[in-house]
Amino acid sequence: MALQITGALGEPDLIRLPWHLPLAEWPDHHLVDLPRGISRHVVRFARVGGTVYAIKEISERFAKREYGLLWDLARLDAPAVEPVAYVTGRDEGLDAALITRHLQFSLPYRAVMSGTLRPDTLTRLLDALAVLLVRLHLVGFYWGDCSLSNTLFRRDAGAFAAYLVDAETGEEHPMISEGQRLHDIEIAHLNIFGEMLDLEAGGLLHKEIDPEQTADDIVNRYHRLWGELTNDEIIEEVDWHKVEQRIRRLNLLGFDVAEMMVRRKVGTGRLIVRPKVVDAGHHQRRLLRLTGLDTEENQARRLLNDLDGFRVAQGLRHEDEAVVAHRWLAEVFQPTITAIPVELRRKLDSAQLFHEVLDHRWYLSEANGGDVGLDEAVKSYVDNVLVHKPDEKALIQE
Incomplete structure (x- = not known):
């Protein structure tokens, strides 16, 4: 059978990779050294034409299936890695391969750790994973193998955003059943308990973290969010402000209410309120619409807060918000990013850099007893913080 690459190829040179060799034996000059999570399959990162791809060796049947599931998730705008193609017809004895685009600035959960996994870091990871699982269930996707290992994390202001990276066991349905949903949670509980025990055995778990309690926590976090x-x-009937409170709570969780269903309870004067359609990314969409910046949700919230503060400080309360956003981009955001040396600018994405500069400015101003200004904050952040940070982007050499 001849070699065949099936998919939406944007890089024809992918076919020039050494597909006749087992992935574990590929020459180093094709590969990029990036943090990898634990996987039952061989996974490597390859650089082609300035883009980094993740390549997983897997049977032909599962390569085709997972490719299709990832495209389904992409159409549903669910948080998952982007499928590129699958490769069949390799030399005899070799499995097929699934190609996905590497998610820039993303890290497996082990790479998020510094020394040992601190309780507050673990809490943020579990929050992100719970949101991911809820979002998948809302669109009818049964994961079947939810775990920290099958997830990639991107820094999102002070929190994390989670992305599905392994859909091999997934199933897409018009609507997920209660049994499927609860089974997914049960699997997540078991997997995370095992991962925590593994970290504990390797001396990487903070002494205050209990593996079983951590596994219980992800279940509780999921149920609270799903219930909300x-x-x-x-x-x-007279308490209409409670409807608004419900919407505000959902917005704070990163979800937008597209429609509310309100119906009267038979035989009483009460109303039953339920969010009928919900979607994630309330702040992301507003920032993208106003500025063209495509960020994570918490980053978008932080940038919008700064934009709204700029509006007040400049006396632009009654100006069209699109005009205000254009001025904020030109006068605040872009000059701040440009002031950071290019070689350091690649360490984090621009939205995260801006968020961290704002944080640094706040701490400096607290210590100084007054606002130190953005210029001084940028210089101090670069000299004292950014130079010591690891590079979270795949550095591509042309």
Whole structure:
């Protein structure tokens, strides 16, 4: 059978990779050394034409299936890695391969750790994973192998955003059943308990973290979020402000309410309120619409806060918000990023850099007893913080 690459190829040179060799034996000059999570398959990162791809060796049947599932998730705008192609017809005895685009600035959970996994870092990872699983279930996707190892994390202001990286066991349905949903949670509990025990055995788990309690925590976090998004709420007819409170709580969780279903409870004067359609990315969409910046949700919230502060400081309360956003980009955001040396600018994405500069400015101003200004904050951040940070982007050499 002849070699065949099937997919939406944007890089024809992918066919020039040494597909006749087992992935574990590929020459180093094709590969990029990036942090890898634990996988039952051989996974390597290859650089082609200035782009980094993740390549997984897997049977032909599962390569085709996972490729299709990842495209389904992409169409649903679910947080997952981007499928590129699958490769069949390699030399005899070699499995097929699945190609996905490397998610820049993303890290497997082990790479997020510094020394040992601190309780507050673990809490943020679990929050991100719970949001990911809820978002998948809302679009009818059954994961079947939810774990920290099958997830990539990107820094999102002070939190993390989680992305599915392994859809091999997934199933797409018009609507997920209660049994599938609970089984997914049960698998997540078991997997995370095992991962925590593994970290503990390797001396990488903080002494205050209990493996079983951590596994219980992800279940509890998931159920709280799912309930907030889907449970009926009974309110008195006159308490309409409670409807607004419900919407605000959902927005703070990163979800937008596209429609509310309100119906009267038979035989009473009460109303039943339930979010009928929910989607994630309330702040992301507003920032993208105003500025063209495509960021994570918490980054978008932080940048919008700064934009809104700029509006007030410049006396632009009554100006069109699109005009204000254009001025903020030109006068605040872009000059801040440009002031950072190019070789250091590649360590983090621009939205994260801006967020960290704002944080640094706040700490400096607290110590100084007054605002130190953005210029001084940028210089201090570069000299004292950024130079010591690891590079979280795949550095591509032409």
